[in-house]
Amino acid sequence: MKTTKETEVKDRILDVSRKLFVEKGYTGTSIRDIATEAEVNVAMVNYYFKSKHDLFEMIFEESVNILINKIFGIIRSDLPFYDLLNTWVDSYYDMLSKNSQLPIFVLNEIHQNPGHLLEFINRRNPSMLFGVLQNRINKEIEKGTIKEIPVMNLLLSILSLSIFPFVLGGILTLVTGEKSEEYYAALEKHKKFAVQFITDAIKP
Amino acid sequence: MKTTKETEVKDRILDVSRKLFVEKGYTGTSIRDIATEAEVNVAMVNYYFKSKHDLFEMIFEESVNILINKIFGIIRSDLPFYDLLNTWVDSYYDMLSKNSQLPIFVLNEIHQNPGHLLEFINRRNPSMLFGVLQNRINKEIEKGTIKEIPVMNLLLSILSLSIFPFVLGGILTLVTGEKSEEYYAALEKHKKFAVQFITDAIKP
DNA sequence: TTTAGATTTAAACAACTGTTTAATTTCAAG
DNA sequence: CTTGAAATTAAACAGTTGTTTAAATCTAAA
Numbered sequence: 150m151k152t153t154k155e156t157e158v159k160d161r162i163l164d165v166s167r168k169l170f171v172e173k174g175y176t177g178t179s180i181r182d183i184a185t186e187a188e189v190n191v192a193m194v195n196y197y198f199k200s201k202h203d204l205f206e207m208i209f210e211e212s213v214n215i216l217i218n219k220i221f222g223i224i225r226s227d228l229p230f231y232d233l234l235n236t237w238v239d240s241y242y243d244m245l246s247k248n249s250q251l252p253i254f255v256l257n258e259i260h261q262n263p264g265h266l267l268e269f270i271n272r273r274n275p276s277m278l279f280g281v282l283q284n285r286i287n288k289e290i291e292k293g294t295i296k297e298i299p300v301m302n303l304l305l306s307i308l309s310l311s312i313f314p315f316v317l318g319g320i321l322t323l324v325t326g327e328k329s330e331e332y333y334a335a336l337e338k339h340k341k342f343a344v345q346f347i348t349d350a351i352k353p
Numbered sequence: 354m355k356t357t358k359e360t361e362v363k364d365r366i367l368d369v370s371r372k373l374f375v376e377k378g379y380t381g382t383s384i385r386d387i388a389t390e391a392e393v394n395v396a397m398v399n400y401y402f403k404s405k406h407d408l409f410e411m412i413f414e415e416s417v418n419i420l421i422n423k424i425f426g427i428i429r430s431d432l433p434f435y436d437l438l439n440t441w442v443d444s445y446y447d448m449l450s451k452n453s454q455l456p457i458f459v460l461n462e463i464h465q466n467p468g469h470l471l472e473f474i475n476r477r478n479p480s481m482l483f484g485v486l487q488n489r490i491n492k493e494i495e496k497g498t499i500k501e502i503p504v505m506n507l508l509l510s511i512l513s514l515s516i517f518p519f520v521l522g523g524i525l526t527l528v529t530g531e532k533s534e535e536y537y538a539a540l541e542k543h544k545k546f547a548v549q550f551i552t553d554a555i556k557p
Numbered sequence: 558t559t560t561a562g563a564t565t566t567a568a569a570c571a572a573c574t575g576t577t578t579a580a581t582t583t584c585a586a587g
Numbered sequence: 588c589t590t591g592a593a594a595t596t597a598a599a600c601a602g603t604t605g606t607t608t609a610a611a612t613c614t615a616a617a
Contacts, residue, residue, distance in 0.1 A: 158564085158565090172465070173380075173465055174378065174380065174381075174461070174465055175381075176377075176378065176380040176381040177378075177379075177380040177465055179603075179604065179605080180604080180605060180606085181603080181604080181605090189565095190565060190566055190567080191566095191567095191605090191606090192565075192566070192567090192606085192607080192608090193564085193565070193566090194605095195605080195606060195607080196564080196565085200605080200606080201604095201605060201606090202605095250464070253457075253460055253461055253464050254464075256457055256461075256520060256524060257378070257457055257460075257461040257464070259524050260376075260454070260457050260458075260461070260523065260524055261376070261377055261378055261381055263524070299539070299542065301539045301542075301543070302539070302542065302543050302546045305517075305518050305521075305539075305543055306514065306543075306546070306547075306550065308517065308521070309513040309514050309516075309517035309518060310510065310513050310514065312513075312517065313509075313512065313513035313516060313517040313520075314509050314513060316460060316517075317509075317512070319464065320460060320463050320464055320467070335503070335505045335506070335509075338503065338505075338506060339505070339506050339509055339510075342506045342510070342554075343510075345554075346510065346550055346554055349553055349554070350546075350549075350550055350553070362594085362595090383573075383574065383575085384574080384575060384576085385573080385574080385575090393595090394595060394596055394597080395575090395576090395596095395597095396576085396577080396578090396595075396596075396597090397594085397595070397596090398575095399575080399576060399577080400594080400595080404575080404576080405574095405575060405576090406575095
């Protein structure tokens with residue numbers, strides 16, 4: 150059929166699920182919570198999504214995609230290396246400004262149920278990212294544009310300086326009840342700071 | 354009475370609670386889970402700890418203390434500034450090597466229930482840490498030992514470079530099923546890298 | 558208007574949740 | 588040995604959980 154009604158109900162369930170799962174986690178969210186807030190009968194959730202777990206996986210996958218898709222593209226790009234770094238961090242800050250709750254959500258769900266999400270994580274082939282970056286770094290070292298540096302350290306620095314401030318910020322926002330303009334202004338400065346940090350660390 | 358038996362049972366409940374709460378979170382852990390694994394009657398948990406929530410708060414407070422007590426002491430110390438930074442990061446790496454699951458646990462529980470833990474967080478007076486660090490930095494700038502730098506940026510850099518690698522590491526450990534020696538060896542290198550990073554960023 | 562299929566509903570299901578009860582056992586002090 | 592408080596137990600409590608059922612409603616095509 151695919152009428153407006155179907156997608157309406159389905160989308161309402163998806164929207165509320167997104168909000169509640171990200172906020173309260175898998176075990177902290179009940180199907181009845183979702184149904185009530187979406188103004189939908191409880192049975193509709195199973196009707197459209199089969200099970201709580203299937204619905205959750207949909208949201209989880211979506212969240213992971215938001216977090217890594219853009220970055221994957223940038224890492225594999227042929228931008229000049231320093232531009233690449235700049236774009237990389239820029240892209241993180243951009244995405245995380247709009248989705249500051251996603252990192253803690255994804256990290257925590259993996260933490261609480263590593264077994265079940267292991268297969269899912271491997272499907273994304275995280276070592277591929279590692280390899281691509283390694284190749285690129287080797288070329289840059291050959292060209293003499295950067296000094297020798299272990300991939301792991303560079304990767305950890307970039308991820309840490311880009312993601313963790315938003316993990317703290319997302320919590321700060323929840324605790325204070327509103328987006329702290331101060332803090333997010335400071336983060337805007339911190340972005341330049343982080344890029345400078347990383348750039349200085351790899352300059353030959 | 355305070356016989357060996359009482360503390361035995363009590364401690365067994367505490368030990369299992371610590372493990373399960375940190376691993377599965379508040380909502381993911383049931384009193385019956387705890388009782389079963391501690392080989393204790395369900396009622397004993399409420400008998401000794403009044404409620405699931407009281408028990409959880411005990412574990413949560415304990416975890417927060419592990420995460421910040423030592424650091425507070427170091428930040429307030431009168432060590433030479435560069436030594437202070439070194440000791441600070443060193444202390445983080447030391448503590449997090451033994452408790453790699455704590456950061457994600459604490460951050461996530463705050464994330465999922467900010468309202469209830471707000472009072473608890475304010476009790477630790479996080480802005481105090483901020484003030485102490487600000488004063489110290491001002492003095493160092495006057496002395497000309499470091500260049501002018503916003504506290505927030507310095508603080509975020511230290512926290513990010515120290516904590517986030519272990520958040521990733523804790524998950525990596527869970528996913529691979531054992532402590533990845535490789536990764537933790539890389540982290541040992543990363544510690545020096547981080548200190549160098551930070552030192553370079555504030556050198557006049 | 559009839560009809561077949563999709564959608565929606567209220568109700569029930571068994572299992573699990575945190576907590577309390579009342580009865581029983583344990584055990585050191587008298 | 589008796590006693591009284593502390594410790595432990597099995598059972599029950601009311602409420603919630605994810606999921607399923609069977610009946611009712613809606614809707615577009617014949």
